[in-house]
Amino acid sequence: MHDLSRLSLLPFSDRLIAWQRQYGRHDLPWQNTRDPYRIWLSEIMLQQTQVATVRGYYTRFLQRFPDVATLAAASLDDILASWAGLGYYARARNLHRCAQQVVDMHGGRFPTEPNALTALCGIGRSTAAAIAVFSNGRRAAILDGNVKRVLCRHRAIASFPGEKTVETALWALAESLLPEINIEAYTQGLMDLGATVCTRHRPGCASCPVVADCAAHALGRPTDFPVPRPVRARPERREYFVVLCAGDRVLLKRRPLRGVWGGLLAPPEGEPQIVLASLGAAGAITRPLPAIAHDFTHFRLHMQPVLADVSEYTLRPEHPPDWQWVDLASLETVASPAPVLRLLVALRPAANAAD
Ligand code: SF4
Structure with a gap:
């Protein structure tokens, strides 16, 4: 428990700054730098991934792509492969596009002003603010999911923070709380508070x-805030996925860049006999695998995988560069959606032997 008695009468921002200096995080790999490229990379990686996971990825990614010019010149395949396992691959595609924009629009110098940053691919208002604060000391407010939770609790705002009017009010509140100085410690303090306390x-x-004037704490029910997203019926889709196996290898197809799982490798979708006929493997023996449900933001996908043994066939895929044979033993190096990876890992001989 932290000794906070001396802080209780200070303004919100002063309390957070003092607390961050004493109890906050100071040695994360992306701290203690003013390099906007490094700060941007960490912000994007941390958007949907825990700090413990990001640490290793961040270090390896920087070794492979040490600056924005290297990232812009890399192939999307290389970037997706370095991202494999982090999930939410749209972030990797946006990272690539954003690096190219920095080279094209800013001569390779990463901008540090919020307006210039939000004009880049994949950088929203909160991420732009974080980059501007840590690279340039700009006085700008962040409002990611953790900060929304802290503010909703501190003011006992009993609404879903994703609602437009609520979000607008939270932005105004976040800006009203900004300190005149020490913006870096304040912003880091907000992040640390949401992540660790x-x-x-x-x-x-x-x-x-900030317990002294926290309304949710005073009510004795902090976890009632913020209010969760209202439940709406999610549309459902059903698709066959044809898992084409020959021995210990599986044939995967790169998905179109636009659409779900864009640019990632997955078994082809479609009516199994039509997919097999189109590849020159009509008549291959098939058997259904256990169905998998996966939730996207806007719909639920029911995947029905069908295993097809194509070892007796010479397949003839259209657009061969979009197709790739992958060893089941080296799936971890492949940029595939997480539910597809789980499905394929279960096909390994060792996994079946353990059953
Ligand atoms: S007092 Fe509790 S609920 Fe309120 S901001 Fe602090 S940790 Fe969150």
């Missing part, structure tokens, strides 16, 4: 620097 399920109010 005011956590989703078990807020540590006794260690919180």
